[in-house]
Amino acid sequence: MQSLPKTLAEDVAKNLVMVARLIDEDPEGAYGYSKVALRLASRVAAVREAAGFAAYANQKYGEALAEFRAARRMTGSVDLWPVMADCERGLGRPEKALDMAGAPEVHKLDKAGQVEMRLVAAGARRDMGQMDAAIVTLQSPELASNSVQPWTARLRYAYADALLAAGREREAREWFAKAVEADRDGSTDASDRLAELDGVEFVDALSEDTEDAEDGTDTAGESADAAPEDGDKD
Structure with missing residues (x-):
């Protein structure tokens, strides 16, 4: 953005920061900021790329592809x-x-x-x-490696998911477990998928307490109407 006037460059940068900040939690918000950045500086490759990712996050794939192509033409990358x-x-x-x-x-x-x-x-x-072909496509030195890289968890997860889709449940469980080992930042739901295969059900205790309260039952399992009447007191 060095080609832009200072004030304009600052305005564009602020919008790009908001795109990056919101794209995971609020894709629609990120998309809105990307549109502002595009309106201000459509000839800047970084703006076209950010707009592409914002559109992609909102499943606007045609628009995203057009923006990515534009960014690629500008940079040659x-x-x-x-x-x-x-x-x-x-x-x-x-x-x-x-x-x-x-x-x-x-x-x-x-x-x-x-x-x-x-x-x-x-x-x-x-x-x-083509499930079998998908499985073969994922088989690679990167998948077989014991070293954990930024892509390892997602690669193992995709392989496990493909195995499960092909009906190879035992192997799928093994690879979901390997994905859990590599997923240090929780980028996948591999642990949930593994638990599901193992038949583990998670119970929301807070939800159960709420339901008990609505039913007039306290946490000890006694009805709120079970208190002794005045005539029963000593």
Whole structure:
């Protein structure tokens, strides 16, 4: 944004900060701020990229793809290739996503980008009902490695989920457990999926207490009407 006047650059930056801050918790809010940034500086690659992610978070895949393409034209970077392919999936074009997974651009991605592309390709296979192919797509040195990287939990989770969809429950449980081991920041619900496979049910104690109160029952299980009458007192 160095090409922008100082005041304008500050205004754009404030909107981009809000996009980043809200995109997970309030995607619609983030989308609104991205539109303001676009109106102020549509020729800035960072703005087009942020607008793409905001649209993507709101499942506006056509709009997101257009913004990502614009950002890529401005920078020449291939970093957005996997999310662009996932937009094709969102638009109901898994075949196009698979074509992108086999394109030369993939070889220019860093390791994280290549893993992300593998996840997108496996998702495209599942979209097409090719469960076995999805499983094979995810099988890789990164999946087999014992080292925990930023992508490890999501890769193991996707593999477990594909196995479960293919009816291979025992193997799925094993890989959900491995995903839990790698998921240090809770980025997946692998622990819930593992518990579900193990038949574990979680009970909300607070909810039960509320229901008991509504039924006129105290926490000791006695009715509120069970207090002794005055005539029963000593």
